Amino acid sequence: AQKITQTQPGMFVQEKEAVTLDCTYDTSDPSYGLFWYKQPSSGEMIFLIYQGSYDQQNATEGRYSLNFQKARKSANLVISASQLGDSAMYFCAMREHQGTDKLIFGTGTRLQVFP
Amino acid sequence: GAGVSQTPSNKVTEKGKYVELRCDPISGHTALYWYRQSLGQGPEFLIYFQGTGAADDSGLPNDRFFAVRPEGSVSTLKIQRTERGDSAVYLCASSFAEKGETQYFGPGTRLLVL
Numbered sequence: 001a002q003k004i005t006q007t008q009p010g011m012f013v014q015e016k017e018a019v020t021l022d023c024t025y026d027t028s029d030p031s032y033g034l035f036w037y038k039q040p041s042s043g044e045m046i047f048l049i050y051q052g053s054y055d056q057q058n059a060t061e062g063r064y065s066l067n068f069q070k071a072r073k074s075a076n077l078v079i080s081a082s083q084l085g086d087s088a089m090y091f092c093a094m095r096e097h098q099g100t101d102k103l104i105f106g107t108g109t110r111l112q113v114f115p
Numbered sequence: 116g117a118g119v120s121q122t123p124s125n126k127v128t129e130k131g132k133y134v135e136l137r138c139d140p141i142s143g144h145t146a147l148y149w150y151r152q153s154l155g156q157g158p159e160f161l162i163y164f165q166g167t168g169a170a171d172d173s174g175l176p177n178d179r180f181f182a183v184r185p186e187g188s189v190s191t192l193k194i195q196r197t198e199r200g201d202s203a204v205y206l207c208a209s210s211f212a213e214k215g216e217t218q219y220f221g222p223g224t225r226l227l228v229l
Contacts, residue, residue: 004157035217043204045158045220091157100171101146101210103218105157 002027004092006106013082013113020067021077021109023092031097034075036066039089039108048090051075082113117141119221121207127227128197136192136224140209147190148218149182150206158206164190165212197228 003026013019025034036048051059051066059066067076079086089110093103120139128134140147146165150158160174164184172182179197184190194201204225208218 037220042222043225044222045206045208047217047219050217093157100163101216101218102148102160102163102171102174103150103158105159107155107157 002029002094002096002104004094004104004106006092006109008109009107010110010112013079013111015084015113015115016081018078018080019082019111021079021090021092021111023075023077023106025073025075025092025094027073027094027096029096029098033095033097034066034068035093035095035103036064036075036077037091037093038086039091041088045091049077079111084113084115087111087113119207119209119219121205121221121224123224124222125225125227127229129229130197130199132197132228134194134197134226136194136205136226138190138192138207138209138221140188140190140207141219143211144209144219145187145212146210146216146218147184148208148210149190149192150208152204152206152223154203161192161205194226197226199228202226202228 005024032053034051038046049061049064065078089108091108092106149161152158163171167187179195182192204223206223208220210216210218
């Protein structure tokens with residue numbers, strides 16, 4: 001069964017430092033997509049970055065990069081040069097390409113950036 | 116352009132009442148999704164529309180929950196005989212039709228059943 005695991009309920013990082021948020025997944029589908037979303041206290045889910053299972057390179061979007069290790073079934077989010085505005089909940093999600101396009105989410109990691 | 120919008124932003128109702136939650140997707144997006152997020156959890160899938168039809172409603176918890184999208188744009192999630200356990204944030208997302216496209220979420224409706 002498809003599953004997303006985020007083992008870090010909370011993380012702290014100092015402003016301007018880098019932080020890694022962990023995500024592991026389980027699927028039997030050879031083709032799938034992995035997503036990271038940010039959810040500030042306002043509640044809206046903000047799309048950050050996407051990695052396809054067949055992508056040859058790790059995805060990057062500005063200060064966000066995805067450390068994709070297919071054999072380990074991990075898709076960790078790296079945020080470089082943390083900013084106070086990065087404080088939020090972060091969710092990892094997966095979509096299998098067989099079947100419908102529904103997303104399966106992890107339980108999230110709360111990131112707090114301090115000065 | 117405008118993002119996904121949801122109304123109302125907050126809804127308080129009494130146990131046993133009927134509620135409707137509305138979602139207006141991004142213009143041009145033919146796929147629409149409803150998710151439910153309970154406190155301290157990630158969103159859970161409820162139903163997925165491709166155009167006017169429900170392509171996957173496997174996440175609806177029971178027959179008190181129903182959703183429609185009559186013209187392939189705005190969708191309404193309907194909950195009958197609400198229960199306290201229905202209290203959650205209901206999130207709507209939309210995407211282009213092609214498989215694998217990114218889903219963009221609205222701000223959600225916070226439902227509280229007293």
